[in-house]
Amino acid sequence: MSLTLNNVSKRFGGVVASDSVNITVPKGKITGLIGPNGAGKTTIVNMITGMLAVSDGQITVGDRDITHSFADEICRAGLARTFQNIRILPDNSVLENILIGFHRHEECSTLAAMLGLPAARRESGKIREMAIAMLRRFGMSALADFPAGGLSYGHQRKLEMMRALASEPEFMLLDEPVAGMNDVESDSLAELFRELASTGMGVLLIEHNIRFVSKLCEHVYVLDGGRLIAEGAPGVVLRDPEVMAAYIGGEHA
Amino acid sequence: MTNVLLGYQPLFDLFLLHLGMAYSQWLVLRAGVFSLATVGLAAVGAYTGGILVVTLGFPAPVALLAAALAGGIVALGLSVPLARLRGVYQAIATVAFIQIVLSLNIYAAGLTGGPQGLNGIPKTVGTLTLLIAGILTVYLMYAIMSSRLGRAFDAIRQNEAVAASLGVSIVRHQTLAFVISGALAGTYGALEAFHSYALAPSQFAFPFLIAVLSYVVLGGRNTIIGPIIGTAILLILPEIARPLAEARMLVYGLLLILVINYLPRGIADTLIERARARRLSARLAKSDTAPTTAARS
Numbered sequence: 001m002s003l004t005l006n007n008v009s010k011r012f013g014g015v016v017a018s019d020s021v022n023i024t025v026p027k028g029k030i031t032g033l034i035g036p037n038g039a040g041k042t043t044i045v046n047m048i049t050g051m052l053a054v055s056d057g058q059i060t061v062g063d064r065d066i067t068h069s070f071a072d073e074i075c076r077a078g079l080a081r082t083f084q085n086i087r088i089l090p091d092n093s094v095l096e097n098i099l100i101g102f103h104r105h106e107e108c109s110t111l112a113a114m115l116g117l118p119a120a121r122r123e124s125g126k127i128r129e130m131a132i133a134m135l136r137r138f139g140m141s142a143l144a145d146f147p148a149g150g151l152s153y154g155h156q157r158k159l160e161m162m163r164a165l166a167s168e169p170e171f172m173l174l175d176e177p178v179a180g181m182n183d184v185e186s187d188s189l190a191e192l193f194r195e196l197a198s199t200g201m202g203v204l205l206i207e208h209n210i211r212f213v214s215k216l217c218e219h220v221y222v223l224d225g226g227r228l229i230a231e232g233a234p235g236v237v238l239r240d241p242e243v244m245a246a247y248i249g250g251e252h253a
Numbered sequence: 254m255t256n257v258l259l260g261y262q263p264l265f266d267l268f269l270l271h272l273g274m275a276y277s278q279w280l281v282l283r284a285g286v287f288s289l290a291t292v293g294l295a296a297v298g299a300y301t302g303g304i305l306v307v308t309l310g311f312p313a314p315v316a317l318l319a320a321a322l323a324g325g326i327v328a329l330g331l332s333v334p335l336a337r338l339r340g341v342y343q344a345i346a347t348v349a350f351i352q353i354v355l356s357l358n359i360y361a362a363g364l365t366g367g368p369q370g371l372n373g374i375p376k377t378v379g380t381l382t383l384l385i386a387g388i389l390t391v392y393l394m395y396a397i398m399s400s401r402l403g404r405a406f407d408a409i410r411q412n413e414a415v416a417a418s419l420g421v422s423i424v425r426h427q428t429l430a431f432v433i434s435g436a437l438a439g440t441y442g443a444l445e446a447f448h449s450y451a452l453a454p455s456q457f458a459f460p461f462l463i464a465v466l467s468y469v470v471l472g473g474r475n476t477i478i479g480p481i482i483g484t485a486i487l488l489i490l491p492e493i494a495r496p497l498a499e500a501r502m503l504v505y506g507l508l509l510i511l512v513i514n515y516l517p518r519g520i521a522d523t524l525i526e527r528a529r530a531r532r533l534s535a536r537l538a539k540s541d542t543a544p545t546t547a548a549r550s
């Protein structure tokens with residue numbers, strides 16, 4: 001089973017942000033998606049997760065077509081994401097930010113939830129334990145009760161990741177997950193991503209840091225101006241003249 | 254002593270009635286629906302209850318149930334157009350709804366008594382009934398907010414894209430919040446009808462809308478205790494300072510402006526937030542010193 005984009009396009013009026021893109025994200029591997037600023041990487045993630053309407057083409061998970069599904073249905077189909085521009089819930093505590101991630105797996109009836117019946121209370125207790133375990137795994141237990149809005153940048157990124165992981169996705173889409181982190185922090189996250197892939201999760205990693213991507217991915221896709229200009233093993237792709245031109249052009253733009 | 258307390262009983266009844274309305278308003282705001290329909294839905298409940306009892310001779314408990322149902326069903330209908338709107342447009346649409354209810358009340362004079370209102374409602378609701386209703390309402394709010402529903406409401410209010418990306422259906426949850434809010438408004442509308450002998454259409458108009466909104470904004474939108482504090486302060490204040498009672502709406506307006514400027518989260522929310530921050534920084538200080546002392550020893 002894999003996540004597949006088949007000739008997917010996105011047009012914003014005259015701007016073609018995505019031009020017949022074909023991408024396959026297999027399970028159990030980390031797939032890279034790179035490209036200069038404005039290449040259309042975030043647009044791809046937004047289309048996959050139902051936050052932008054797809055203009056053309058088809059997106060499937062296994063044999064399920066999710067091209068025109070709503071964002072919440074796509075989550076329930078087993079996809080989770082993090083956001084490039086961090087979006088935590090600032091009024092809530094760190095722990096509460098993770099609790100909402102478990103929503104997909106909460107199944108007590110609406111009536112039980114409304115009336116606070118034992119079934120609902122048991123379920124709330126259970127996910128609380130799971131959220132605490134998640135915080136421990138990320139070394140952030142001490143911050144559980146702090147307001148999420150006051151966390152440092154790196155901690156907020158990690159919190160978003162925990163929240164996405166709480167939904168136990170089969171595919172995880174990471175939009176620049178280590179942007180703004182130092183080497184120690186990003187190395188420890190690299191270790192985590194490997195671990196996720198080794199448990200069978202399919203990971204799509206968007207990243208500007210080419211070294212970081214080459215270290216983690218067997219297969220990378222390169223976007224430029226909404227078009228895929230290369231794909232393959234990082235070592236090969238990064239020596240591609242068109243890729244080098246795009247990056248140099250991109251950096252000067 | 255008892256006499257003094259008895260003197261305050263009408264005020265306490267009023268507090269409990271308005272508290273229920275405040276929770277109806279509080280719940281929708283908590284779920285990110287900027288609806289002001291509570292007053293209109295309360296009118297639906299009040300008149301449903303009143304007409305069933307006075308004109309059709311139903312027993313009050315049955316009429317109360319019907320009023321809750323009516324409030325919920327009208328809210329369900331209203332949620333369809335509302336789901337397509339956001340923010341201030343929802344507020345405008347729901348104020349228009351209140352206006353429609355008000356006009357219908359006056360036009361349908363044969364049924365509602367028109368501008369003269371509905372009279373001769375037997376008084377079947379006293380302090381005890383209201384107190385029980387109040388306790389049940391607070392429990393219901395607490396249960397909802399500590400469940401998956403409350404977590405979903407909180408997420409939707411803060412960021413719809415995040416909520417949806419985590420599998421939360423925005424339409425389903427906001428509709429549910431609105432229907433519960435409508436049933437609550439309907440219930441308290443009927444309780445008001447059964448508590449006060451008579452109903453007039455003007456009761457459920459703009460001043461009441463402002464009052465209910467003020468209770469929530471002044472008290473706090475994100476804690477269960479918020480509406481209790483807001484309603485208590487705004488009802489008791491004019492009683493303590495008698496001359497102010499004449500200028501109730503003026504006082505509400507001024508207080509709101511002050512609170513929005515200096516305590517934008519409302520009194521209860523701000524105080525709870527500050528207490529929490531103090532507790533956390535104390536804990537942080539302790540965990541900071543602990544390793545140093547350990548290292549020294």
Ligand SMILES: Nc1ncnc2c1ncn2[C@@H]1O[C@H](COP(=O)(O)OP(=O)(O)OP(=O)(O)O)[C@@H](O)[C@H]1O
Pocket residue numbers: 012015016017035036037038039040041042043044084
């Ligand atoms: N909602 C929108 N409306 C109009 N144009 C948009 C919209 N979103 C993105 N675009 C355009 O689509 C193109 C691709 O943007 P996108 O954000 O996907 O790039 P990116 O590869 O993620 O860039 P970055 O590395 O800076 O994050 C850009 O030209 C951008 O201006």
Ligand SMILES: [Mg+2]
Pocket residue numbers: 041042043084
């Ligand atoms: Mg981007």
